[in-house]
Amino acid sequence: MLRNTVLLLAVVWTVGAQEGTQRFASLGDLKLESGEVIHDCRIGYRTYGQLNAAKSNAILFPTWFGGTTEQLAGNFTSGGMIDTGRYFVIAVDAIGNGVSTSPSNSQTQPRMKFPRFSIRDMVESQHRLATEVLHLNHLRAVIGISMGGMQTFEWMAMYPDFMDRAIPIVGSPRLMPFDVLLWQAEIHAIEADPNWKHGDYTERPAAAMRTVSDISNLALTTPAWYGRQNAGKDMSALLASAGKAQLDQVDTNDHYRQLQAMLGQDVFRRFDGDPKRAAKAIKAGVTVIVATQDHMVNPGPAREFAGMLKAPIVELNGDCGHIATGCEAPKVATAVAQALR
DSSP: OHHHHHHHHHHHHHHHHTTTOOEEEEEEEEEOTTSOEEEEEEEEEEEESOOOTTSOOEEEEEOOTTOOHHHHGGGBSTTSSBOTTTOEEEEEOOTTSSSSSOTTTOSSSOGGGSOOOOHHHHHHHHHHIIIIISOOSOEEEEEEETHHHHHHHHHHHHOTTSEEEEEEESOOSBOOHHHHHHHHHHHHHHHHOTTTGGGOOSSOOHHHHHHHHHHHHHHHSOHHHHHHHHTTSOHHHHHHHHHHHHHHHOOHHHHHHHHHHHHTOBGGGGGTTOHHHHHHHOOSEEOEEEETTOSSSOSHHHHHHHHHHTOOEEEEOSSOGGGHHHHTHHHHHHHHHHHHO
């Protein structure tokens, strides 16, 4: 007992001293849903706040599409989405984001030799991080935004006893046809660029990524919001700079593999496609947050599943579209705080 207490205190002290520091967990081989294996799998993560003595205040927060834990940091403050004075937050870099093991950084499986993975595989890596590395057998909550919300839905179904609360934010348990059209358009743009060469490019597929940037920006907000933000601007210059920013920040193969993961998103697959069976398996208290004008992740499936779960739905009704979580941040923070009570 004394040894366990000392170890726990050491963990708490380390977390406090190095809050927000980029860390890595080596998981060895990660067997995927497909049967393939990611070798030498490393998962990036950061922690905020302190784990309490009962280990009952841990919240896991995965990244969105292409996002990193560094970008999430602003959500984890005393005045942010999650109060780190009360909760111990584990922000996790999703497989394929260029920080965790990805096509762009794998030494043994580079580029398209890196196996195709799923949202479910991301969750499996996070569960191993929580249990094998951080030695947690339960979480207070799993919370995620966008693709992080997709991972949250998967957590609910894969490990129903592992968390008290699940809060998917602008995510989806299964893609709508319009979502599939959007992500598949980006796949097509990449594959059509002759410089891509199925990932073995020597010259960056710039034309593809410029088109990907345009497709993404079309769906990210709404015509009304985009019009207000860019009224009177030189659109040619604006689009050129936006495309360059996308080119500089995104590895094409990482983007491609995470796109494929989202395209395969279907929490109900393990339940023979039956959402009602899936709903019966969920044990966590669920709060679903959607943006009603979201053109990037259609809110329909999340709302319908929330209805089956008899879970509260928080609607972000402004015209910011998918980025409503930023435009209506106080509303999101209030909803999260209430759901965690």
